[in-house]
Every structure is written in C-alpha cells, then in structure tokens.
Amino acid sequence: MASCPIAALNLCRKNWIICGKVVAKSEIKQWSNLNGNGCFFNFVIADNTGCIKAIAFNIQCERFFQSVTLNNTYYITNGTVRETKKQFMELSNAYEIHLYSNAQITLAEDVVVKEPECKFIKIADLSDTPANELINIICVVKNVEDLEEYGIDKVNYKRNVVLIDDSESEVKLTLWNEKAQRFDCKEGCIIIAKRLKVSDYNGKNLMAIDVSHLEIDPDAPETATLKDWFFKHGTKMSKNRLTLEPKKINLQTIKKINSSVNVHCDATLIEIKACNFYVSCPDGCNKKLIEDESGLLYCDACKKVMMEGNQKLVLKVKIADFTASIDLTIYSEIIEALLKCKCEQLSILEMENRFDFESKFHRSLVLHMFAFDIKIKMVTRDGILCPEYIRIK
Numbered sequence: 001m002a003s004c005p006i007a008a009l010n011l012c013r014k015n016w017i018i019c020g021k022v023v024a025k026s027e028i029k030q031w032s033n034l035n036g037n038g039c040f041f042n043f044v045i046a047d048n049t050g051c052i053k054a055i056a057f058n059i060q061c062e063r064f065f066q067s068v069t070l071n072n073t074y075y076i077t078n079g080t081v082r083e084t085k086k087q088f089m090e091l092s093n094a095y096e097i098h099l100y101s102n103a104q105i106t107l108a109e110d111v112v113v114k115e116p117e118c119k120f121i122k123i124a125d126l127s128d129t130p131a132n133e134l135i136n137i138i139c140v141v142k143n144v145e146d147l148e149e150y151g152i153d154k155v156n157y158k159r160n161v162v163l164i165d166d167s168e169s170e171v172k173l174t175l176w177n178e179k180a181q182r183f184d185c186k187e188g189c190i191i192i193a194k195r196l197k198v199s200d201y202n203g204k205n206l207m208a209i210d211v212s213h214l215e216i217d218p219d220a221p222e223t224a225t226l227k228d229w230f231f232k233h234g235t236k237m238s239k240n241r242l243t244l245e246p247k248k249i250n251l252q253t254i255k256k257i258n259s260s261v262n263v264h265c266d267a268t269l270i271e272i273k274a275c276n277f278y279v280s281c282p283d284g285c286n287k288k289l290i291e292d293e294s295g296l297l298y299c300d301a302c303k304k305v306m307m308e309g310n311q312k313l314v315l316k317v318k319i320a321d322f323t324a325s326i327d328l329t330i331y332s333e334i335i336e337a338l339l340k341c342k343c344e345q346l347s348i349l350e351m352e353n354r355f356d357f358e359s360k361f362h363r364s365l366v367l368h369m370f371a372f373d374i375k376i377k378m379v380t381r382d383g384i385l386c387p388e389y390i391r392i393k
C-alpha cells in the first residue's frame, strides 16, 4: 500500500498508512479527570508534506513509549484521526492521531524522509511575533541558569537559558522537567530549535513545549559562522534584550517617598512607637466610637449610642531601609494577618498578660523585613500639613 502524505490525512480517509520521521517526543505524563487517571505521551511525526501529533494513552503509552525513538522513521497504520481541540492545537495541523490497541508502528529502516523546509527567524523579529506562535531559530547559548525545583505534590523542574543571535538580540528560553534536567550545554553552544512557543510574559519569552525539538551543536553550515560571531561580538552586552527581568512595580527607597501615590518598598520594621486599641462602629461605618462618662459608646457619623463595638488596633511603627526611615501607621487587618491573631484576642492578652502581649509583637514584627505597600495621606498637625504613611496591604 502506498503511504498517504501526512498533509492529506483527514477524518474521512480510511485504511491509511503514513511514513514519517519522529521530530519531537514528549516524556510520559499523567492525566486525571472524572473518568479516572492514567498516563500518556505524544510525538510529532513529519514527512515532506507536513507534520502531525500522535498520542498514546495508558496501555498504548506503555506499549509504544520505548519503541518510538526521536529521528527514526516509522510507518503508522490503524491510528484514529481526530480533530485537535483548538486550545491544544500547537502544530498548524487541524488533526492528530490517537493510537488505540489496533494501531501499528513499524520501523521503516531504509526509508529517508525529508522534513518540510523550516523557516528560521532572527531573535530580533520575535518582538513582532504574537504570543502562542511556534517559531524556529538558530542561535547561540549565552547563559544557562541553574535548575529550579518547584511544586508541592509533585516536584517539577524549570531552567532558563539565555539565547542570542547575530541580530544582536537576546531572549530567554524556558525548559520544563525532563528537558530542563537533561539540558547539558555551555555558553557558546549553537542550538537549532524548532517549534518553540512564543510567550508575552515579561516582554518576549520562548518556551520549549512537547512538540519542540532542540538540536545542540548541529552539523549545519550556519554553526561555524554563528560561533565565530559569538566569540567576537556576542559575549558583550547585547543591544536588544527581549525578555525583561521580572519587576516589582514602583519599588522605591524610603528617601524617595514624597508623592501622594501608593508606593511599594522593602523595609525593616525597627521600632513599635505606639499601640492603641479602640472600638469602631459595627454598622459597617467603622468610625471610631467615643466613650461617654456613663460608659456608653457614641458614633458621631451615625449619631447613635450603643453598648459595644468592634475591637480595633492601630500601630505606629518606624520602618527603615538603607536610605532613610519613616513613621508608619498600620491598621487592624494587617496587624491581624501579621500576628495571626484577632484584635479581640490581642486586647484580652494585653489585659491579662502585658509581658506576653509585648513579646508577641516584638517577636513577630521588630527587625523583620516586609514588603510594604504604603499610602501617603496628608494630615494637618498643629496647623501644619504633613504626610502620614499608612500601610495599606
């Protein structure tokens, strides 16, 4: 039977056989949903007309995973062509092949398959490339960052690699799990990367996904020229960095705080200057209640007298960074979050055991560094308008 071109596969075609080269292969992954759980892997098979993703679940995953090898050529028959769900469509192919129990994969030993021509782009052109697009690049490794571990139930791995090319631009590539662990490449290595996904996170970024394939120091004509360029010019600071460093918005030093907008700064709480309890109006208005001679509470805003209100706390503290220090007011919600204790309980503790109360504040707050979100409020004190700093988050 003559094999069918991969680009001609569709839902109506029956009894087809395709012959192609495996150009990408995923690791074994787990799936779970309401129907249960299991494992799967996928690979991309290409001939000179195009490429398609093939997926094998559970028993078929175990059956095919070892025998499907990257860069080998195979015949596939009796697979089931399915429409690819749009949100999972990575290749520019609307279909994918599911491999069920009758599917057959056989090695095509003497067949030479040419992949479709790959269009390579320069890193500088990524700035005009929309997110989620798959691109191919030939570039040099400028820097390899350490392997990062994350995750709670299952350990995952991540590694960032800085890539550069002779468009004098650099971009970060993120590798996950096995690809991140296995990446063994030094500064100056040439990479041919196919089907990397473009992302817009922090400027432009590249991600290696299942269908991606990296070839390191390939035997290609561009390799020598690019290596040469890199060691002459590329090791210097590049003009055009497409991936931005993750930034903290508006991070300021204390000395520079002078506007009336909210600012963010990292600072150390160095002193608790005052700690005052008060009772607020419980009817959603939250105004401070005034206690009269008879012990009744009065809300000036609601014009109401009441027996009890909500226990609140206000702290005046001094915070400092390497540039200056300021006095800051911190209100109940933040204090409760920092001390993991409700104002009512703090009030009881203050009355019953002053020493424990104070030591709780000192242990949890003093000489600790926090990321402060500060709002500046202008208040009049002794007839002079001056700023009051309030911790807002």
Ligand SMILES: [Zn+2]
Pocket (backbone or CB within 6 Å): 281, 282, 283, 285, 286, 287, 299, 300, 301, 302, 303
């Ligand atoms: Zn009120």
